[in-house]
Amino acid sequence: QSVLTQPPSVSGAPGQRVTISCTGSNSNIGAGYDVHWYQQVPGTAPKVVIYDNINRPSGVPDRFSGSKSGTSASLAITDLQAEDEADYYCQSFDNSLSDFWVFGGGTKLTVL
Amino acid sequence: QVQLVQSGAEVKKPGASVKVSCKASGYTFTTYYMHWVRQAPGQGLEWMGIINVRDGSTTYAQKFLGRVTMTRDTSTSTVYMELNSLRSEDTGVYYCARIRPGSHLDHWGQGTLVSVSS
Numbered sequence A: 001q002s003v004l005t006q007p008p009s010v011s012g013a014p015g016q017r018v019t020i021s022c023t024g025s026n027s028n029i030g031a032g033y034d035v036h037w038y039q040q041v042p043g044t045a046p047k048v049v050i051y052d053n054i055n056r057p058s059g060v061p062d063r064f065s066g067s068k069s070g071t072s073a074s075l076a077i078t079d080l081q082a083e084d085e086a087d088y089y090c091q092s093f094d095n096s097l098s099d100f101w102v103f104g105g106g107t108k109l110t111v112l
Numbered sequence B: 001q002v003q004l005v006q007s008g009a010e011v012k013k014p015g016a017s018v019k020v021s022c023k024a025s026g027y028t029f030t031t032y033y034m035h036w037v038r039q040a041p042g043q044g045l046e047w048m049g050i051i052n053v054r055d056g057s058t059t060y061a062q063k064f065l066g067r068v069t070m071t072r073d074t075s076t077s078t079v080y081m082e083l084n085s086l087r088s089e090d091t092g093v094y095y096c097a098r099i100r101p102g103s104h105l106d107h108w109g110q111g112t113l114v115s116v117s118s
Helices: none
Strands: A009-010 A018-024 A038-041 A047-050 A064-069 A072-077 A084-095 A102-103 A107-112 B003-006 B010-012 B018-025 B034-041 B045-051 B058-060 B068-073 B079-082 B094-098 B105-108 B110-114
Touching: A009 B079, A018 A084, A047 A064, A047 B105, A072 A084, A102 B045, A107 B058, B003 B094, B003 B105, B010 B018, B018 B094, B018 B110, B034 B068, B045 B068, B058 B068, B079 B094
Parallel strands: A009 A107, B010 B110
Antiparallel strands: A018 A072, A038 A047, A038 A084, A064 A072, A084 A102, A084 A107, B003 B018, B018 B079, B034 B045, B034 B094, B045 B058, B068 B079, B094 B105, B094 B110
């Protein structure tokens, strides 16, 4: 059971917009800790697509954006492309647990 | 460019130990902490712990306390993760990942598959 809750799966057609939610609590996201998002194509290592809630590393298309409000965060992907099909994980810090580094359970994005 | 290159796949029997290495290059090794993350087959990412590469201090996830040891060798810019008393549930891919100070995991190793089977 992950401390950060994500939907198991989302899907969208090419060109559409999808969002992936990450719901936490007042000991992690709600406490003001940053949220980061990682993309993992099956068989490869994860890579960050959004860091510090809203920032996009160089090389990540501007179709990817992040937001955070209260105890939740979201990753939005516009103009969906086939290569966006992957697993996405949110990650933050939790001050109530001995395991302070927490990941969401992951969301499988399917491009229809 | 920053690279984290991990050791190759391992096959172990239950009760054995495994030691995975992660060799860093392209940056000042002692400037960044390193995390280890595990991924069981078909499952999500699981945090195992972190090592301060400068002084060698560590913090481990509760689940792995007593079974995991993370070390580093500054002369070769390599970090190690050793997991003891292996069981079948330890089968998975183990990743090292560098943390950008105060922020996210900005570079990952390619992963090391550890298979535990009798």
